[in-house]
Amino acid sequence: xxxxIAPTRSHGLVDILDRVLDKGLVIAGDIKINLANVELLTxxxxxxxxxxxxxxxxxxxxxxxxxxLTTRAADAGALGSGDVEKRLERIEQQLRQLTERxxxxxxxxxxxx
Amino acid sequence: MAIYLYCILxxxxxxxxNLLGIDGTPVRGVDLDGLGAWVxxxxxxxxxPSPERAKEHDRVVRAALEDETPxxxxxxxxxxxxxxxxxxxxxxxxILESALDRVAGAVEMTVRMLVPAxxxxxxxxxxxxxxxxASGRRYLERVAAVQREERNLLATAGILRDRVASxxxxxxxxxxxxxxxxxxxxxxxxxxxxxxRIEAYRRALQTLREQxxxxxxxxxxxxxxxxxxxxxGT
Numbered sequence: 039x040x041x042x043i044a045p046t047r048s049h050g051l052v053d054i055l056d057r058v059l060d061k062g063l064v065i066a067g068d069i070k071i072n073l074a075n076v077e078l079l080t081x082x083x084x085x086x087x088x089x090x091x092x093x094x095x096x097x098x099x100x101x102x103x104x105x106x107l108t109t110r111a112a113d114a115g116a117l118g119s120g121d122v123e124k125r126l127e128r129i130e131q132q133l134r135q136l137t138e139r140x141x142x143x144x145x146x147x148x149x150x151x
Numbered sequence: 152m153a154i155y156l157y158c159i160l161x162x163x164x165x166x167x168x169n170l171l172g173i174d175g176t177p178v179r180g181v182d183l184d185g186l187g188a189w190v191x192x193x194x195x196x197x198x199x200p201s202p203e204r205a206k207e208h209d210r211v212v213r214a215a216l217e218d219e220t221p222x223x224x225x226x227x228x229x230x231x232x233x234x235x236x237x238x239x240x241x242x243x244x245x246i247l248e249s250a251l252d253r254v255a256g257a258v259e260m261t262v263r264m265l266v267p268a269x270x271x272x273x274x275x276x277x278x279x280x281x282x283x284x285a286s287g288r289r290y291l292e293r294v295a296a297v298q299r300e301e302r303n304l305l306a307t308a309g310i311l312r313d314r315v316a317s318x319x320x321x322x323x324x325x326x327x328x329x330x331x332x333x334x335x336x337x338x339x340x341x342x343x344x345x346x347x348r349i350e351a352y353r354r355a356l357q358t359l360r361e362q363x364x365x366x367x368x369x370x371x372x373x374x375x376x377x378x379x380x381x382x383x384g385t
Contacts, residue, residue: 050371051202051205051206053261053371053374054205054206054209055202055205056339057209057223057374057377057378058205058208058209058212058225058226058377059200059205059225059226060225061223061225061377061378061380062223062224062225062226062377062380063158063159063222063223063224063225063228063380064224064225064228065156065224065228065230065236065239065240065243
């Protein structure tokens, strides 16, 4: 388990944010408005950074593949829909062939009537 | 010119030469009638937090920690002038002094513990589940099960805390516990550890980990005692 105890683990950004934005000495009651602003913003920054880090560490990376969130995923999405179009084209072609064949069979029979 | 506060010190001390703080502003020492503080001058009273600025804040506090344990300020403590800072701190002088005494010669070490959670069946949110004849009862049963698991998680976190606490025993001067919150399986335990015991502290946790390989703990530090400044502020 040396990795978990290694000193190199000590100063990660999430650890820093967790402390700097959430703990430590708070002075000054007379600058409450500023503090209130900072508090609101800090919480947002902390949640954002923490959640991305945490999510990535447990393998959640959907935003890398969602076409609405990344241009890379948009390309990937386009490729995917291209596949669907090809398959659709193939199916339509097969359908056309089938109808043509059955039409060809039916035509002589109608002519006999 | 606004004054940004990084930390409070037992006595006036100048920061290392060329130490830069938030937005690259030079950090200087201030004498507050015996107490010291490290500050820098800012153009504005509002400091919008960002990861970069948080790192800059921490870098200054860390530089102070090298020689003597300071009381770290939380990010964004800005006052209008040095006089205002002096007035604010002199009001709390005795509290600050006793807090500085409490942390003197020690650092903060943090143990993050992964609290094992029981496997949970997902809440049934399907249309059939929501509209079926027994759905109301079933839904409430599920909600009760989730709440029970959260209580169990908190209890497990408490047991882990006690195990870690007994492993480090007398090596720590104080502890601060942030239990696992709902939706998270991480509990955080911070210890105030005398500098000369840091290695022994790490060894004690290493031993605990070796005794129980299923235990997932991560140790970080040394930090300035951010978690041991409560009750000093407004």
